[in-house]
Amino acid sequence: MSAFSTPLSPATDLDGVMAALSAVAKPAQAFIGGSWVDARSGKTFDNHTPRDGTLINRIAACDAADVDTAVIAARTAFEDGRWTRLAPKARKQVLHKLADLMSAHAENLALLETLDTGKPIRDSRAVDIPLAINTTRYYAEALDKIYGEVGPTPDNRLSYAVHEPLGVIGAIVPWNFPLHMAMWKVAPALAMGNSVVLKPAELSSMTALYVAALAVEAGVPAGVFNVVTGLGHEAGDALARHMDVDMIAFTGSGPVGRQLMRAAADSNLKRVSLELGGKSPQIVFADCAALDAAAQNAAWGVFYNQGQVCTAASRLFVEASIKDAFVEKVIAVAKSIKVGDPFDPATQFGAMISERQMHTALGYIDKGQADGGRLLLGGHRVQTETGGFYVEPSLLDITADNVLAREEVFGPVLSVLAFTDEAEAYRLANDTVYGLASGVWTASLDRAMRATKALKAGLVWVNGWDACDITMPFGGFKQSGFGRDRSLHALYKYADLKAVSITFKA
Incomplete structure (x- = not known):
């Protein structure tokens, strides 16, 4: 993924900004198993900027085959322990490095977010990207402060409970706050030691792909963080139905949330966390x-x-x-x-x-x-x-x-x-x-x-x-969904609670 060599000013050099953005936006491949790849079908879809409707680039249109490749990479990484068995201190250092790199590339990320979504650059610079960075730092700092518990037992037994990562997390995020919402899910899932397959909204894939490149530089091992681009009814549905995905974390519409629950029920009863609509x-x-x-x-x-x-x-x-x-x-x-x-x-x-x-x-x-x-x-x-x-x-x-x-x-x-x-x-x-x-x-x-x-x-x-x-x-009540993003509660939803009892000779 390319990067700007010098800071750019939309206020004074808009033509230069657009030219540089065009360069950064290519190629728009998926990121699977530590490599940039085209969709196996070779298909792409057009990505237009809401600013004036013009074509930005073409995005890899991944489908079930690509999702399967990404899930295999994520599962392999999880099972061999290249991330989950790292000491908490080591995972913390990598996530802090990722936050540092996101901060160093904040202007690039902000410009891409505005190009992709049409939101004001003042908001991308002051809100979206800083909050995404802060989320990454928060969970980097929190990950080694999650403790288990010791239960009351007889003299010849020790009983305790520990939080263990779920495995492979499928994160499906919306287009309104693309990177911010992605990091609400990616950061705590990685902090708990999981592998992640992120499916960004088809209308706003660019910052997710950019951060995938930064994650490699930060030291996130290959296969631990994957970004599969594509249409919701193809890549998103395949992710939700995959038998080797342990959880779907979703933010989006109520109708899609219902589809994801059906897919989870029809497949492996994977867990589902939903943040849906509102009429506040x-x-x-x-x-x-x-x-x-x-x-x-x-x-x-x-x-x-x-x-x-x-x-x-x-x-x-x-x-x-x-x-x-x-x-x-x-x-x-x-x-x-x-x-x-x-x-x-x-x-x-x-x-x-x-x-x-x-x-x-x-x-x-x-x-x-x-x-x-x-x-x-x-x-x-x-x-x-x-x-x-x-x-x-x-x-x-x-x-x-x-x-x-x-x-x-x-x-x-x-x-x-x-x-x-x-x-x-x-x-x-x-x-x-x-x-x-x-x-x-x-x-x-x-x-x-x-x-x-x-x-x-x-x-x-x-x-x-x-x-x-x-x-x-x-998170919400009623048909606004269930499960919580943000805070320490988000960490716990990406983990299972295991109870261990050891009987010994007193």
């Missing part, structure tokens, strides 16, 4: 002492990353007595958001991932209005002259029976609903099949505590949105 509520009470901050969070809670966030606060519930005034504040924030070229450092709101996703968002805006919703802001495609996939921040006033109160849009569409009392707020907020994130804004400690109990979600934020980090578990 953000509740603003009239007693909120920081309405300007609440308005900022209401807007950015759904418009960040063009609304393509599983925890997007897509349902805004506002106490009726302040609703009109508060909505005006939210609209003012939304209007201030700068939509533009993702490579412009001043851009705050870039392109959607694909033409299909753009039309999905626009279609939901139409459906919301057909269901009686009142469009208050946006609702249109913009930047059409670029050829890219841009939808402006949009806001609709709806009622609880509107399609926008039920279905996940995964786009920059905010729905506003009124409530009259606390009980109604919680009832409306919980009236969804999802349960990923939720938030409440209030000056009352008593009400805040009641809200944390009442809201049915894996994440509850009070007087803030997305106010947590790698140290806290991330």
Whole structure:
């Protein structure tokens, strides 16, 4: 994998950046068993940038044969102990080296992430890549702090429990935060001593491939970390059905999550960890002492990353007595958001991932209005002259029976609903099949505590949105999935608990 020889500045030399990115993006082969390989079929698929719809490169379209090769490489590496039998200190050093290399190549990674996904370069530089690096460092540092336990026993017996790696982990990650979500799974799985086969989303493979090259340089042994590119219904399904994969760790849509569970059941009953969709509520009470901050969070809670966030606060519930005034504040924030070229450092709101996703968002805006919703802001495609996939921040006033109160849009569409009392707020907020994130804004400690109990979600934020980090578990209730990313809990899900009892002559 090529690398930039000197730092590049999109603000002053965009043509040079695009030329350099084109060089870095080739070749786009899969990484299996420590080698760059074409798909065995020779097939590829086109990879376009959402920025202007132009072709970036062609990605290896791996299928079941390539997945089998990758799983064999991963299993061989696991069984011969080249990684899992290393002392924890040695694995820690390698993962820290990987984090160091990711930091040294952070600009390259950020530029590739923006090229692949259309997200603003300011976010790739300040959020996505730094968080991916921090995740790698966190699990490098945590891996030698996982202890077993000794049980109470008779005098002639010693009983203890230890955490042992599962084996081969299949990680299937989404396109909205490609490298960040990949490292949420890859880093703890490697830290626990597993081998990994990573299947990035077909729309965003480049940073995963780049990090595979860095992993080799860091000292991750061949076969321990593999990246198999390809389409979900081919490479992803093959990974989920493989009889020698011990676990599938997935972030993505509910329908695909169900398919993965069926595949696991139809194959070897492999474990499945799912982080799925959301229809997250953000509740603003009239007693909120920081309405300007609440308005900022209401807007950015759904418009960040063009609304393509599983925890997007897509349902805004506002106490009726302040609703009109508060909505005006939210609209003012939304209007201030700068939509533009993702490579412009001043851009705050870039392109959607694909033409299909753009039309999905626009279609939901139409459906919301057909269901009686009142469009208050946006609702249109913009930047059409670029050829890219841009939808402006949009806001609709709806009622609880509107399609926008039920279905996940995964786009920059905010729905506003009124409530009259606390009980109604919680009832409306919980009236969804999802349960990923939720938030409440209030000056009352008593009400805040009641809200944390009442809201049915894996994440509850009070007087803030997305106010947590790698140290806290991330995952959902209900149809938002099960299993947790982040925190020490993520380490434990990539391990089995073995109980050992030794009887001896006392």
